Amino acid sequence: xxxxxxxxxxxxxxxxxxxxxxxxxxxxxxxxxxxxxxxxxxxxxxxxxxxxxxxxxxxxxxxxxxxxxxxxxxxxxxxxxxxxxxxxxxxxxxxxxxxxxxxxxxxxxxxxxxxxxxxxxxxxxxxxxxxxxxxxxxxxxxxxxxxxxxxxxxxxxxxxxxxxxxxxxxxxxxxxxxxxxxxxxxxxxxxxxxxxxxxxxxxxxxxxxxxxxxxxxxxxxxxxxxxxxxxxxxxxxxxxxxxxxxxxxxxxxxxxxxxxxxxxxxxxxxxxxxxxxxx
Amino acid sequence: xxxxxxxxxxxxxxxxxxxxxxxxxxxxxxxxxxxxxxxxxxxxxxxxxxxxxxxxxxxxxxxxxxxxxxxxxxxxxxxxxxxxxxxxxxxxxxxxxxxxxxxxxxxxxxxxxxxxxxxxxxxxxxxxxxxxxxxxxxxxxxxxxxxxxxxxxxxxxxxxxxxxxxxxxxxxxxxxxxxxxxxxxxxxxxxxxxxxxxx
Numbered sequence: 001x002x003x004x005x006x007x008x009x010x011x012x013x014x015x016x017x018x019x020x021x022x023x024x025x026x027x028x029x030x031x032x033x034x035x036x037x038x039x040x041x042x043x044x045x046x047x048x049x050x051x052x053x054x055x056x057x058x059x060x061x062x063x064x065x066x067x068x069x070x071x072x073x074x075x076x077x078x079x080x081x082x083x084x085x086x087x088x089x090x091x092x093x094x095x096x097x098x099x100x101x102x103x104x105x106x107x108x109x110x111x112x113x114x115x116x117x118x119x120x121x122x123x124x125x126x127x128x129x130x131x132x133x134x135x136x137x138x139x140x141x142x143x144x145x146x147x148x149x150x151x152x153x154x155x156x157x158x159x160x161x162x163x164x165x166x167x168x169x170x171x172x173x174x175x176x177x178x179x180x181x182x183x184x185x186x187x188x189x190x191x192x193x194x195x196x197x198x199x200x201x202x203x204x205x206x207x208x209x210x211x212x213x214x215x216x217x218x219x220x221x222x223x224x225x226x227x228x229x230x231x232x233x234x235x236x237x238x239x240x241x242x243x244x245x246x247x248x249x250x251x252x253x254x255x256x257x258x259x260x261x262x263x264x265x266x267x268x269x270x271x272x273x274x275x276x277x278x279x
Numbered sequence: 280x281x282x283x284x285x286x287x288x289x290x291x292x293x294x295x296x297x298x299x300x301x302x303x304x305x306x307x308x309x310x311x312x313x314x315x316x317x318x319x320x321x322x323x324x325x326x327x328x329x330x331x332x333x334x335x336x337x338x339x340x341x342x343x344x345x346x347x348x349x350x351x352x353x354x355x356x357x358x359x360x361x362x363x364x365x366x367x368x369x370x371x372x373x374x375x376x377x378x379x380x381x382x383x384x385x386x387x388x389x390x391x392x393x394x395x396x397x398x399x400x401x402x403x404x405x406x407x408x409x410x411x412x413x414x415x416x417x418x419x420x421x422x423x424x425x426x427x428x429x430x431x432x433x434x435x436x437x438x439x440x441x442x443x444x445x446x447x448x449x450x451x452x453x454x455x456x457x458x459x460x461x462x463x464x465x466x467x468x469x470x471x472x473x474x475x476x477x478x
Contacts, residue, residue, distance in 0.1 A: 012440065012455055043405045047462050050407050050469075051434045054415035058322035060315050064332045068314055071336045072306055075343060084303045087311070 002030040007037050011044055062093045199256040206253070213242055291355055298346045310339065313356070317363045323431040324367040324424055330374070334366040341366070360438070360446035364428050371424045405466060411473070418468040426464060429457035 013019045031037050073083045297305025317338050322331035433443045444454035
């Protein structure tokens, strides 16, 4: 009586076609009624096909074959027997490979060396190009920064000149008026202009200091440009910030100058409106 | 004795006679005719080219040294299969010893212990794709070399079960069991790996 276990044992014989007719008939009759056994037969075929596909090519190399001949001759030499002949074509193939191998290695080495030289040349060229670009950029940045600093100095000088000139005119006008003003009132009148003058002085000092700082920063920025563009960019930002401070200080000083002028004009009007006092 | 050049081909009996006489031409022919086959079997069992070459050399030297004991009514190829399989398995055992692995999974009779429950032979349908070839090779790697040798001889070399048994030096029923267990092992391995891949 056929059962699963017997069926499984008979599968190889069935697949090889070596079962007796009676056994094959019993096998096939059971197979027709059993789904699991049908799967088992399918899996048997699947495994056989998979093994055939997975069978790795195991090609005997010429070198391994030559070593086999040499090993055989070693044995025969030990026995005092004549040596066997190594096939000429096999020896020639191995020799050709042995000759080609160093040549190929040499070519590979040469190729590697050429590639290394080319890579080095490219790197040097790139470094030079980058360096030159950096220098050009640095010079432009330095020129721009110096130009900006010169502009700041020129504006400051012009501003100072205007203030000095205005102060001189106001002072002359005021002096004419003050000559007619009693001493008591004169001190009273001169208090606001003195305060304004102090403010002008302070503004001028601030401007001088800021300008010096800006000049230093520009110098520092120029030095940094030589090292790296990014660092220079930071210096430029700093220079711009300080330049802004200079402009703001100059603006404050101009306002102070305006206040001074206004104060002096009002003082002059007041003095002119009053009749000369008798001392 | 000189090579029988008058005949268009040298018969196996003439070759064996030439080998027993230690004739150089017979040795040359033995290598020319069987080196590829012996190397292929050794490689498929060992799955390492250097070890396969060592096993091949040992096979030919052993055959040459013991050619006098060879019965002329037997097939030379069967003997070569047997020696090559033994050398390959011996090299594998030697490798395991060097690696400090346990080699006692085999009984004195040379049969593997029942690693696989016979009940698992009712499998789910196994569907393999072309790209699963790599998995099959991994399954062969994971398999015991004795089971692998049985599968190599029977499935890949196309030997009959009787020839497989002779090459393995075991009874035909034992050879059948090894082939069967090799298949079950591979089937289980592939089913598990395919499930892992799918999840």
